[in-house]
Amino acid sequence: MPEGRLAAFHTTPTFKLRHDPKARFARAARLRLGSAARGNPAGEDRMADRTLTVVSICGSLRKSSYNRMVMQALPGLAPETMRISEAPPFDAFPLYNADLQAASGFPAPVTALADALRAADGVIIVTPEYNFGIPGGLKNAIDWVSRLPNQPFAGKPVALQSASPGPLGGGRVQYELRRSMVFLDALVLNKPEIFIGNCAQRIDQATAEITDAATRDFIGQQLAAFAGFIGAHGARR
């Protein structure tokens, strides 16, 4: 199939039919609370009302990054139960070198990012694809935090998004990220997947707004699914 024919987004058709964020989250809360919550509507309500704290990471360091624009739009597209804030930056991380770690330990920006990841209920990575893979800066950041004791991605719910001016929207970087996340024991949301292809036509560079309604809608669906996913699987703190 020629690349141009691939849809900009991939989602599960049945997801749309069954999509009801409140019901999904309540069910997830029941699963998480277990038998103590059953027959205890008050407890269930408390869980359903709990605000989820999610941190976002942008894989691009570019000031006018499309992926950053997408990341900055996330709080406005999230369900009421989810607060999304940007994780501490990784642009000051030195290149990972085990000798440097042995000599001086972990740089302060590395521990700042790791602390934020540990404290969050979930993590959203929004990244471009570089040469069919993970941008070097983002991979370097993951490599640094992965060497910490109490490795912050272990057991952590993670959602992935990518945007590209090309037609595939960065599909390949997501599969490479998934592979790293498997090694780190993260819990990566399977679907809906968000690949924003032809992003220059869907995001206004001047205002940084996602102008395409379908794109906003798909992102909102993924965030609602992620809230349910966090409720069902929890986060190891």
Ligand SMILES: Cc1cc2nc3c(=O)[nH]c(=O)nc-3n(C[C@H](O)[C@H](O)[C@H](O)COP(=O)(O)O)c2cc1C
């Ligand atoms: C080093 C480099 C490699 C790239 N490789 C890819 C690629 O493999 N796939 C793709 O869709 N776009 C690729 N691009 C184009 C990027 O998707 C495009 O520059 C995009 O705007 C970068 O994301 P940003 O706007 O968030 O910075 C590459 C760009 C650079 C600078």
